[in-house]
Amino acid sequence: MNDVLKLLEQDARLTPADIAKATGRTVADVDAIIKQATDDKILLGYHAHINWDKADVEECWALIGVKATPQRDVGFDTMAERISRFPETRAVYLVTGDFDLAVMVVGRTMQEVADFVSRRLYSVDGVRGTNSFFIMRRYKEQGEFLGIDQSAQRLPFAP
Amino acid sequence: MSRDGGPGVQGQTYRISQRVQQIPASGIRKFFDLLASMDGVISLGVGEPDFVTPWSIRDAAIEAITHGDTHYTSNFGTPELRRAISHHLEKLYGVQYDPLSEILVTVGVSEAMDLAMRALLDPGDEVLVPEPTYVSYNPCAVLAGATPVGVPTYMEHDFRLQAADVERAITPATQLLVLGYPNNPTGAVLSRADMTAIGEVARRHDLMVVSDEIYDRLGYDGEHTCFASLPGMQPRTILLGGFSKAYAMTGWRIGYAAGPAPVIEAMMKVHQYVTMCAPTMSQAAAVEALANGEHEVQDMVEQYNYRRRFIVSSFNQMGLTCFEPRGAFYSFPSIRSTGLTSEAFAQGLLREEKVAVVPGSAFGASGEGFVRACYATSLDQIKEAMDRIARFTAHHRGPE
Numbered sequence: 091m092n093d094v095l096k097l098l099e100q101d102a103r104l105t106p107a108d109i110a111k112a113t114g115r116t117v118a119d120v121d122a123i124i125k126q127a128t129d130d131k132i133l134l135g136y137h138a139h140i141n142w143d144k145a146d147v148e149e150c151w152a153l154i155g156v157k158a159t160p161q162r163d164v165g166f167d168t169m170a171e172r173i174s175r176f177p178e179t180r181a182v183y184l185v186t187g188d189f190d191l192a193v194m195v196v197g198r199t200m201q202e203v204a205d206f207v208s209r210r211l212y213s214v215d216g217v218r219g220t221n222s223f224f225i226m227r228r229y230k231e232q233g234e235f236l237g238i239d240q241s242a243q244r245l246p247f248a249p
Numbered sequence: 250m251s252r253d254g255g256p257g258v259q260g261q262t263y264r265i266s267q268r269v270q271q272i273p274a275s276g277i278r279k280f281f282d283l284l285a286s287m288d289g290v291i292s293l294g295v296g297e298p299d300f301v302t303p304w305s306i307r308d309a310a311i312e313a314i315t316h317g318d319t320h321y322t323s324n325f326g327t328p329e330l331r332r333a334i335s336h337h338l339e340k341l342y343g344v345q346y347d348p349l350s351e352i353l354v355t356v357g358v359s360e361a362m363d364l365a366m367r368a369l370l371d372p373g374d375e376v377l378v379p380e381p382t383y384v385s386y387n388p389c390a391v392l393a394g395a396t397p398v399g400v401p402t403y404m405e406h407d408f409r410l411q412a413a414d415v416e417r418a419i420t421p422a423t424q425l426l427v428l429g430y431p432n433n434p435t436g437a438v439l440s441r442a443d444m445t446a447i448g449e450v451a452r453r454h455d456l457m458v459v460s461d462e463i464y465d466r467l468g469y470d471g472e473h474t475c476f477a478s479l480p481g482m483q484p485r486t487i488l489l490g491g492f493s494k495a496y497a498m499t500g501w502r503i504g505y506a507a508g509p510a511p512v513i514e515a516m517m518k519v520h521q522y523v524t525m526c527a528p529t530m531s532q533a534a535a536v537e538a539l540a541n542g543e544h545e546v547q548d549m550v551e552q553y554n555y556r557r558r559f560i561v562s563s564f565n566q567m568g569l570t571c572f573e574p575r576g577a578f579y580s581f582p583s584i585r586s587t588g589l590t591s592e593a594f595a596q597g598l599l600r601e602e603k604v605a606v607v608p609g610s611a612f613g614a615s616g617e618g619f620v621r622a623c624y625a626t627s628l629d630q631i632k633e634a635m636d637r638i639a640r641f642t643a644h645h646r647g648p649e
Contacts, residue, residue: 097555101629108632111562112555240301246284246605247277248296249384249433 094123095133102136141236143228150200151180151225154207155189157218166190169216178206189221200224272388276611283599291634293622294605296433298497298578300552300625302534303545306496309537310530318529324521326354326505330532333539334505338490341465342475344483350510353517354527354535358463358491358504360520363389365459365487365506366425368515370395374424379410381581381612381619383433383461395424401615404583407572408437412446419454426456428476431464434612434621435581436574441474448482457512459487463504464577466495466546469554473576477507484509487516494577495546496538501531553578556624556631563635564622567642578625581609585618587645595620597645602637 093113097104104112106120113120127133142149156173160166166184173193174182181194193211197203207220228236277294284290301307325331331348338344346352355361362385370376372394378386380399390397400418402408415426428447430439439447451458460476477486491504504527506516520526557574564571564582571582584594591608598604609616624631 093555096551097628104628108559108628112559112628114558242301244292244295244297244299246290246292247280247294247607249275249277 091123091127094120095127098124098133098136139232139234141228143236148198149196150198150203151194151196152203152207153223153225154193154195154211155221155223156191156193156211157188157220158190158216159218160190161216166216169214172214173211176206176210178203178210268392268394271391275384277607280595280599280605280607283596284605287599287603290599290603290605291626291630291637292605293624293626293631293634294607295623295625297499298494298549298625299627300497300549302497302501303538303542305541306498306534306538310501310534313530313533318533320529322354322526322529322532324517324526325349325352326527327529327532327536330354330536331505333536334490334507337539338475338488338507342473342478344475344477344488344507346507347510351507351513353506353513353520354532355504355506355520356502356524356527357493358461358489359385360502360524361489361491361504361506361516362386362427362459362461363392364516364519365489365508365512366390366393366395367519368512369425369457369459369487373422375420375422377415377418377423377426377456379427379429379432380614381408381434381609381616382427383429384612386427386429386461387613396422398423399613399615402435402437403615404570404572404581404619407575408432408435408581409439409443410447412443412450415447416450416454419450419456423454423456426451426458427461428458429461431468431473431576432579433464433577434579434607434609434616436577436579437572438468438470438576439474441479444474444476444479448476448479451485452481455485457485457487458482459489461489463489463491464494465490467550467553467578468576469550469557470575487512492535492538495549496542497549498531498534498538501528501534503527503531503535553624556626556628559628560622560624560631560635563631563639567635567639569638569642578623580622580624581619582622583619584642587642589645591617591620594645598638598641601644602641604634604637604641 094109097109097112106117109120110117158169170182170191173179178195179193180196183192185192195203195206331352334352335346335348338346366389370393374395375398376390376395377400378397380401387397398418400414402410465473477483477488487506487508489506492498560580561571561573568586569582569584571580574580591610595606595608606620606622609619
């Protein structure tokens with residue numbers, strides 16, 4: 091199954107027929123694997139990876155470190171789930187170190203992100219404090235370089 | 250312009266040596282010129298990885314430069330690298346080479362092949378070269394004053410060299426057998442049984458063997474057999490290996506030869522006068538590759554394997570019969586069903602559909618009727634190229 095998933099992760103536009111060719115599986119086999127992985131919530135979606143900076147769309151991203159008090163029996167789970175439900179959050183992790191949760195937040199402006207942190211995030215039960223790291227420039231995301239020149243060329247013919 | 254002894258600059262004529270005149274010009278030169286005037290070409294004509302050298306390896310070279318490792322090294326190569334190569338060969342293939350006297354670091358396998366031929370051959374000697382062949386073997390033999398003798402391989406045998414064909418080509422003048430497996434241009438590999446039979450022929454006729462194993466790590470069907478690891482073969486084998494293909498390090502120009510001390514010593518003698526030593530920073534990078542590159546090798550092989558299956562299956566689907574290449578990163582489909590020569594096929598494909606492949610005839614007479622299509626290119630590009638080739642072949646269905 092992992093060969094099919096790896097190929098899809100690299101290029102979600104590959105058709106089941108393409109994947110069958112590349113893996114040596116039958117198309118029916120690939121179809122079945124994709125269906126099973128989707129049902130099992132292993133395969134979560136298909137996305138284009140876009141550099142919005144270059145598309146002149148203004149967005150403000152910030153990584154928020156959250157200090158919190160764990161709750162009896164559930165620890166940080168209930169809190170993390172509540173935070174995750176805000177559409178402004180793009181990623182939520184339980185982390186080691188000086189903070190308990192790391193939350194990636196996106197808004198249209200810095201003000202919007204600041205408002206979200208102070209009004210929404212802070213009011214979640216158990217949150218004791220936050221530290222905001224606003225993203226100033228992106229170099230690499232999801233394994234792709236942004237704004238770093240990768241244009242080295244090969245000769246078209248070589249022995 | 251003066252070439253091969255024609256009229257030259259301002260009436261001056263130049264006498265180019267017979268030896269160099271004997272070497273044919275590269276068969277792919279004219280494609281370069283054609284390609285220079287075109288846009289949107291997908292090239293399957295390359296002979297190198299599309300991956301950039303893994304960062305940790307590049308970083309090691311930068312570190313070496315920062316430290317001022319900018320001097321000559323020992324003619325043999327740095328002791329550190331020779332030890333690493335010795336260790337690597339023992340670990341992978343169980344062959345033992347003394348890092349001090351049996352390993353020579355070279356400017357790629359290209360140089361190592363030249364050195365081996367010069368060290369082992371005299372005028373009048375014959376060298377057996379399996380065909381289709383990598384383009385440098387015959388010229389190296391000619392430059393060493395020897396005569397290359399082609400031993401054809403056939404698609405019916407998956408382009409595996411047959412011991413009987415080797416034996417048939419042997420004359421009293423035969424000194425050396427060149428092996429290049431996994432093979433460029435066919436992608437063929439030899440089984441252990443094939444190699445054992447060939448080794449037996451070499452033993453019977455007392456031939457030396459130069460085994461170019463630059464593609465050893467790019468195998469898709471079981472472990473590579475190192476020719477020198479066969480019983481009794483190490484004393485008559487010069488093993489050539491390198492970093493270009495496994496670690497995507499083509500531009501670093503770094504390879505090695507491993508063999509009996511007297512031959513390595515003789516090769517070093519030529520090497521010290523011709524190149525002095527392999528680039529120092531490339532040697533530092535190679536040490537890092539052997540120490541920490543394994544994970545990246547595995548990742549690249551996995552990617553090549555997806556592409557390999559895709560390209561072979563695509564060629565067969567469009568009626569260009571393609572045997573399954575089990576090594577390197579080349580496919581070698583037959584284009585006979587089109588009725589075109591491999592040269593006409595490659596030229597037409599480039600002109601009409603802007604896909605570059607190398608005509609099989611560039612690799613010797615037995616490559617006629619085939620083209621070499623390299624799959625060291627993204628799956629995306631391969632997909633598009635296959636659509637274009639299918640369209641081209643549909644327009645050129647020859648009489649069969």
